[in-house]
Amino acid sequence: MAQVRFSNIGKTYPNGFEALKPTDFEIQQGEFAVLVGPSGCGKSTLLRMVAGLEEITSGELSIAGRIVNAIDPADRDIAMVFQNYALYPHMSVRKNIGYGLKNRGLPKTEIARKVDEAAALLNLGDHLDSKPSQLSGGQRQRVAMGRAIVRDPALFLFDEPLSNLDAKLRHQMRIEIKALQRRLGVTSVYVTHDQVEAMTMADRIIVMNAGRIEQIGTPAEVYHEPASTFVASFMGAPPMNLMRTRAEAGQLHLNGGALCETEHEGEVVVGVRPEDFLPDPDGAISMQVDIVEELGGHRLLHGQIGDDTVTVHVSNEFAAETGPLDLSVKPGAVCVFDAEEGHRI
Amino acid sequence: MKRAGFSTPWLPVLLLVPQLAIIAIFFYWPAIVALHSSFYLQDPFGFGSTFVGLENYTHLLGSAEYRRVAVFTLTFTLLVTFFSLALALLLAVKADKVLRGAKTYRTLLMWVYAVAPPVAGFIAVILFNQSWGPLTELFGLFGHTYMVGVNFNDTAFAMILASVWKQVPVNFIFFLSALQSIPRSVREAALIDNRSASGRFWDVTFPLLAPTGFFLLIINITYALFETFGIVDTVVKGEPGNNPMTLVYKVYVDGFRGNDLGGSSAQSVILMVLVLALTIFQFRLLERRIHYT
Numbered sequence A: 001m002a003q004v005r006f007s008n009i010g011k012t013y014p015n016g017f018e019a020l021k022p023t024d025f026e027i028q029q030g031e032f033a034v035l036v037g038p039s040g041c042g043k044s045t046l047l048r049m050v051a052g053l054e055e056i057t058s059g060e061l062s063i064a065g066r067i068v069n070a071i072d073p074a075d076r077d078i079a080m081v082f083q084n085y086a087l088y089p090h091m092s093v094r095k096n097i098g099y100g101l102k103n104r105g106l107p108k109t110e111i112a113r114k115v116d117e118a119a120a121l122l123n124l125g126d127h128l129d130s131k132p133s134q135l136s137g138g139q140r141q142r143v144a145m146g147r148a149i150v151r152d153p154a155l156f157l158f159d160e161p162l163s164n165l166d167a168k169l170r171h172q173m174r175i176e177i178k179a180l181q182r183r184l185g186v187t188s189v190y191v192t193h194d195q196v197e198a199m200t201m202a203d204r205i206i207v208m209n210a211g212r213i214e215q216i217g218t219p220a221e222v223y224h225e226p227a228s229t230f231v232a233s234f235m236g237a238p239p240m241n242l243m244r245t246r247a248e249a250g251q252l253h254l255n256g257g258a259l260c261e262t263e264h265e266g267e268v269v270v271g272v273r274p275e276d277f278l279p280d281p282d283g284a285i286s287m288q289v290d291i292v293e294e295l296g297g298h299r300l301l302h303g304q305i306g307d308d309t310v311t312v313h314v315s316n317e318f319a320a321e322t323g324p325l326d327l328s329v330k331p332g333a334v335c336v337f338d339a340e341e342g343h344r345i
Numbered sequence B: 001m002k003r004a005g006f007s008t009p010w011l012p013v014l015l016l017v018p019q020l021a022i023i024a025i026f027f028y029w030p031a032i033v034a035l036h037s038s039f040y041l042q043d044p045f046g047f048g049s050t051f052v053g054l055e056n057y058t059h060l061l062g063s064a065e066y067r068r069v070a071v072f073t074l075t076f077t078l079l080v081t082f083f084s085l086a087l088a089l090l091l092a093v094k095a096d097k098v099l100r101g102a103k104t105y106r107t108l109l110m111w112v113y114a115v116a117p118p119v120a121g122f123i124a125v126i127l128f129n130q131s132w133g134p135l136t137e138l139f140g141l142f143g144h145t146y147m148v149g150v151n152f153n154d155t156a157f158a159m160i161l162a163s164v165w166k167q168v169p170v171n172f173i174f175f176l177s178a179l180q181s182i183p184r185s186v187r188e189a190a191l192i193d194n195r196s197a198s199g200r201f202w203d204v205t206f207p208l209l210a211p212t213g214f215f216l217l218i219i220n221i222t223y224a225l226f227e228t229f230g231i232v233d234t235v236v237k238g239e240p241g242n243n244p245m246t247l248v249y250k251v252y253v254d255g256f257r258g259n260d261l262g263g264s265s266a267q268s269v270i271l272m273v274l275v276l277a278l279t280i281f282q283f284r285l286l287e288r289r290i291h292y293t
């Protein structure tokens, strides 16, 4: 069942800026959908439209089967976690978590029970009477989570909730949030500009660019079958190697060496993931290695294939050194994109 | 940290002298004179004075007239403070929601701040002019003959109106900047948590304005007590008679009109103690001023 349905949803700000081009898609019941894209591409705009904090200027939005365009944020049955937590500074942790419930007219004992339950779940038991200013960043983050889960909503919305945390805590909270969502089974839309976060947390990734949705798919689809050169270069660290070349007589060539067979003809862009290049003494593609980057578990070789800058991922067993290196490509690992428009062909 | 030093010990003293001189001449000297003369009974015609101890004070505290003025001052201060703060808060909340032309509204509201108190009083006098004041005519429509300077309540109302009008802009600016410093996401979180706009105001916005509110409360009490002198003076036109007046104005009337320098000095000493208490209270409050973040 579709929990959130976007029908032709678009947003034009009062100053005439079109932040979101009209789009259609659905998010399924219980799904963890991650909206990812570079800064300014309209992720927050889309999320805030779902929350009701930003007016929907075209199309129809339905949550749990109900059209919510004209419904107040408080009545949409959603909960939102903000980037800077947005806790009420003058309220204790207990009141922060319980505030939404109090306004729904729940009896006091019921609120206390739910708050204690959420606090136990989030390890906040010792801090219920503290003010937000007395908490660490990670604890504030948990309070914000607590405020969201006690509402028992139809939909969780997260706007870059981890970007204010340090790398270690971010990694830990990432796992906690994902586990919590699994456990509660609540449909979630999660905004981030960090593609690692997107890959690790998402059931489905929605890649956005300049107000447009470039691709919707599982992490594996988005990674291995990017719909455009934008997705190919945005997802993955290091990103997919993109190289301009020609297809002639059913064959793709790279720097003189045969790459693979193809049905296309003429100018194209080919994409190969760094780990899909294999060092191979009999390989047809020759690379000039300039820098060897030692990363412990593996090595990254940076260099040139013809005029294109490329990165190749090799295991630490491979004795890499600078200079010429012959490569082959894993079968079926080549993506071909239109040379002009950048979409996959 | 490196401390800057002076090469001669005289330079810092020299630099402080102008400021110290001003304080000495305009505050310490008069304060000492007032304290001194509050223990003497002055001859109204300037022929010497007699030491009377605390008699000026006991006389004041026993005086029904003094108590009447004190009660009026208290009422006046409470009303002016309450309405200045409440109106300013209302205007600030409304102005905060305005998106288009916000600057213009703010500038128009701020202009009043530049008006000097006697001028504010004068404007009130014009508005309530006996024969052609627009507000007098307005009250006339409701069957009330408005008489500033004759009817006690009418005069008091004019004073309060002018004082509030004069003070609203200052409070407005403070409240508006306090409102705008509330993070947008906190308001949005409240929007999701509470569907009632008034509930959101009292639960979230108002408590976050409280530190500013406390600060303004003290500022406004001080204003109503002391700085409204010019307004009171213009409205009663130096003819106290039966008219309402504040304690500060009574100091002036008794001392310079009634030539009772001893009594007037005793009154100013009492007021000085009051200011001192308020100032101490204010500093305590500012020190402990609630910092939320």
Ligand SMILES: Nc1ncnc2c1ncn2[C@@H]1O[C@H](COP(=O)(O)OP(=O)(O)OP(=O)(O)O)[C@@H](O)[C@H]1O
Pocket: A013, A014, A015, A017, A019, A037, A038, A039, A040, A041, A042, A043, A044, A045, A046, A193
């Ligand atoms: N109120 C507004 N009026 C006009 N344009 C706006 C407004 N708010 C946002 N925009 C524009 O809309 C675009 C998308 O903004 P949005 O905040 O959704 O970006 P984002 O993808 O969340 O970026 P980030 O990763 O930096 O948070 C930006 O170009 C921004 O300048």
Ligand SMILES: [Mg+2]
Pocket: A043, A044, A045
């Ligand atoms: Mg954003």
